[in-house]
Amino acid sequence: MAEEWIRIAAPATTSNIGAGFDIFGISLEEPYDVIEGRKIPSGIVISEVSGPGSDSIPTDPESNSVSIAAAEVLKRCGADFGIEIKIKKGIRPCSGIGSSGASAAGGAFLAHILCGEKLSLTEVVLCAAHAEDVTSGGFHADNVAPCVLGGFTIIRSYEPFEVVSIKPPKDLGVVVAMPDVLVPTKESRAVLPKEVSVKDLVFHVGNASCLVYAMTTGDLGLIGRSVKDAVFEPARAHLVPHLKEAESAAMSHGALVSFLGGSGPCIISFYDKSSHDGAPIAESIKALYAENGMKCDTWVTGCGSGCRRI
Ligand code: HSE
Numbered sequence: 057m058a059e060e061w062i063r064i065a066a067p068a069t070t071s072n073i074g075a076g077f078d079i080f081g082i083s084l085e086e087p088y089d090v091i092e093g094r095k096i097p098s099g100i101v102i103s104e105v106s107g108p109g110s111d112s113i114p115t116d117p118e119s120n121s122v123s124i125a126a127a128e129v130l131k132r133c134g135a136d137f138g139i140e141i142k143i144k145k146g147i148r149p150c151s152g153i154g155s156s157g158a159s160a161a162g163g164a165f166l167a168h169i170l171c172g173e174k175l176s177l178t179e180v181v182l183c184a185a186h187a188e189d190v191t192s193g194g195f196h197a198d199n200v201a202p203c204v205l206g207g208f209t210i211i212r213s214y215e216p217f218e219v220v221s222i223k224p225p226k227d228l229g230v231v232v233a234m235p236d237v238l239v240p241t242k243e244s245r246a247v248l249p250k251e252v253s254v255k256d257l258v259f260h261v262g263n264a265s266c267l268v269y270a271m272t273t274g275d276l277g278l279i280g281r282s283v284k285d286a287v288f289e290p291a292r293a294h295l296v297p298h299l300k301e302a303e304s305a306a307m308s309h310g311a312l313v314s315f316l317g318g319s320g321p322c323i324i325s326f327y328d329k330s331s332h333d334g335a336p337i338a339e340s341i342k343a344l345y346a347e348n349g350m351k352c353d354t355w356v357t358g359c360g361s362g363c364r365r366i
Contacts, residue, residue: 059094062169065366066091066162068147069154070230071198071318074267074283075260078194081202081209084153084230085360090144091122091162095170099138100127107145109155121156122163125187129167132183133174139167150238152322157199160187165204165363177362180204182217193242199318206362208271224359225274229329231311233302233341234322236351239295244319248291256286276328280312283326289316296321298348305340329358 067088073080089107100117117123122143130139141163147155164184168175175183184200197219201209205221212218252260263284270278293299299316302323306314310332311325325337338354345352 059096061092061094062166063366064091064093064162064166064169064363065089066158066165066203066363067360068151068232069157069199069202070232070322070324071154071157071196071202072285072288072316074285074313074315075263076198076210076267077285077288078196078198079211079264080267081154081198082224082230083202083206083360083362084232084355084357086355086357087146087153089146089155089158089162090366091159091166092142092144093126093139093166093170096138096140100130101138101140102143103140104142105145106143109148109150110143110145112149113143113145119191121159121187121191122166124190125160125163125184126167128183128186129164129171129175129180132179133167133171135167135171137170139170141166148234150240151234152239152316152318152320153232153234154199154203154318156191156241157184157188157203160184160191161200161203161363163187164200169365177204178217178219181219192245194245202362204362206360208359210268222272224271225276225279227274227276227328227330228279228359229327229332229334230357230359231306231325231327231334231337231341232317232322232355232357233306233325233338234353235297235302235345236353237297237321239320241319244292244295247295248288252287259284259286276312276326279326283313283315285315292316292320296323297350298344299323302341302344305344306337309336309340311337
């Protein structure tokens, strides 16, 4: 009898969130990838890749985030079977909302379920982060951690690895705007400074600390004031056309704060769902790009759960 197919929804995530480069992340309700898999006697086979940007996604299991992460889980569990995988991308690659992270986390989570959930979720995060290391040019877990665990995640330490997840305030709305430009994470990491000044370090620690406090207490005003980045977004701003104008447009339409999502090009705006509608923020950014001859996709969404079986 053929083995049962398992379907996993792996959400988009926004990382960095101002001062928390490679540390902070939030899982989003939308968009998300769907990763399907079933046991086969041995090896990993990617039999289908579909959805936005799927032409650029390798089907060689040695280079694909889903299969690299899944293979790591199989290895850790000592599995005596392989997996056939189908990938339905909902998150375009090179977007800045954790496209490779969702693939990696979805692949790791799928293999975790097929292995009988023997690993801790932190180990699943590590297997997914291994895939990020191979495909994105750096061992960073700030997309895969929220993608697996859900909520607002903080990586306290990479060595040894420790991550915590807290529930974001229920009224924290998120608008994602994705201009039609590709920014590969490797390139976006290559433009970063190798060192930071004590002045910038002090600025980041203050803002990062207050952001965590505001997330736990539900102080949306303080969240807006604490998403600040003196180092990484300024170094990357030139990679995203009209970034500053888009952020200003969002602020003029009710955003608490607007900033570069992860390694870009997505522009993320937070808003207070209890007093605002996110649609005008999305429309204002879309209109700005249209005026400049560029397409821009938007999602009016919120903070979500981690990978889940659907
Ligand atoms: N923290 C990573 C970066 C996220 O900014 O490079 C990549 O999506």
